[in-house]
Amino acid sequence: MKRTSRDIRVANRFEVLRQIIGAAIVSRQEVASQSGLSLATVSNLVGELLELGLLVEVGFQDSGGGRPRGLVSVNPAGGVLVGVDVAETYVHVEAFDTGLAVLATAEEHLHQTENRPEQVVGHIVSGIRSVIAAAGVAADRVLGVGISVPGQVDREGGVSIFAPNWDWHDVPLRSLLASVDLPLYLDNPLRASVVAELWFGAGRGRDDVAVLTLGTGVGAGLAFGGVLYRGATNSAGEWGHTTLVLDGRPCHCGARGCVETYVGAPGIMQHLRERDRASPMLRPDDQTATIDALAEGIAAGDPVALDVLAETARYLGVAVADLVNLVNPEVIVLSSWVAARLGPALLPVVRDEVARHALRRPLAATEITLGRVAGNPVSLGAATFALEGVLAGIGMPTRPGRHARPAAPAR
Secondary structure (H helix, E strand, O other), X not given: OOOOHHHHHHHHHHHHHHHHHHHOEEEHHHHHHHHOOOHHHHHHHHHHHHHHOOEEEEEEEOOOOOOOEEEEEEOOOOOEEEEEEEOOOEEEEEEEEOOOOEEEEEEEEOOOOXXXXXXXXXXXXXXXXXXXXXXXXXXXXXXXXXEEOOOEEEOOOOEEEEEOOOOEEEEOHHXXXXXXXXXXXXXXXXXXXXXXXXXXXXXXXXXXXXXEEEOOOEEEEEXXXXXXXXXXXXXXXXXXXXXXXXXXXXXXXXXXXEOHHHHOHHHHHHHHHHHOOOOOOOOOOOHHHHHHHHHHHHHOOOHHHHHHHHHHHHHHHHHHHHHHHHHOOOEEEEEHHHHHHHHXXXXXXXXXXXXXXXXXXXXXXXXXXXXXXXXXXXXHHHHHHHHHHHHHOOOOOOOOOOOOOOOOOOO
């Protein structure tokens, strides 16, 4: 879509605030140098953020002979942001200050049978209320709630368009969450993960980044030129639903042989089942317990666990090599809970497999690594959706009522 001058201004606010959060204490001149924006533009935007209470003046810096430079920092008392990571097996919620430091955390387990919208929404609402109470803040200090849900999301309409692992179609999540009575900003874990790695992790200082989420579902968050890439319908990154094996395993999306069916948690469980249906590591009704048992088996040198690791790495390596050849990223990050549990053992084997299939030139420029964000990257990234929504609302007329639709984030 064509970007308006307002879209550009919101994006510039976001970039200025990102630079300030990353530096902790910084001058306007340094922000201008790091962001590529003019000093005049940075000064105007910093003024807006100071007026809003998101920033504070914290002193001066000697400029080496000229006038001292004013220093600014994020105001931790400027408000609270909430980030929600909704996965197929849990709902993880965190409250952050405006510098994105964690204030409180809550997590609720989702049983595999709890996949109806009203059940998932109940856990989201409970988690949000828990972290706000645990953070000890009044609801009117919460600037917004960013919510990451699996699958394809219409972020402006607040609708889950398609979540294949739950068989959700056009679920009006924002409407179902009306009892939260706070500004809500929805997107999916692919977008949340790549923003978290760009701001605080392996993507920091990089331009072209792919963050691969390996969980129950599988996907790729993409950033080009240091900017999150969404695609024409906010559907970019469905790498997990690209075909890896012709006429292969059936996938919840309706196709066969998708990447997700070989490297997602259910696919890894299938590898284990094919090798030893009676394995004590296999917990048929518990993905998390099975992956944990596999990690322990790998560490102990169990031959079945090592076979499963090698088979998973073989498929993942081919799929990652396709990304290397197609996207030519500077860094590919393995993220989410399966990567966290199996990653240390999986990473070197995947690198070897990628080297067998990727073209030499793009591979030579690509680092393949594990996620480096402390804590939960998806809830952190989701909180930035809320922060972006706050910045998009600067200068907009006040909307009556708490249920009014929030300003759409910049594209």
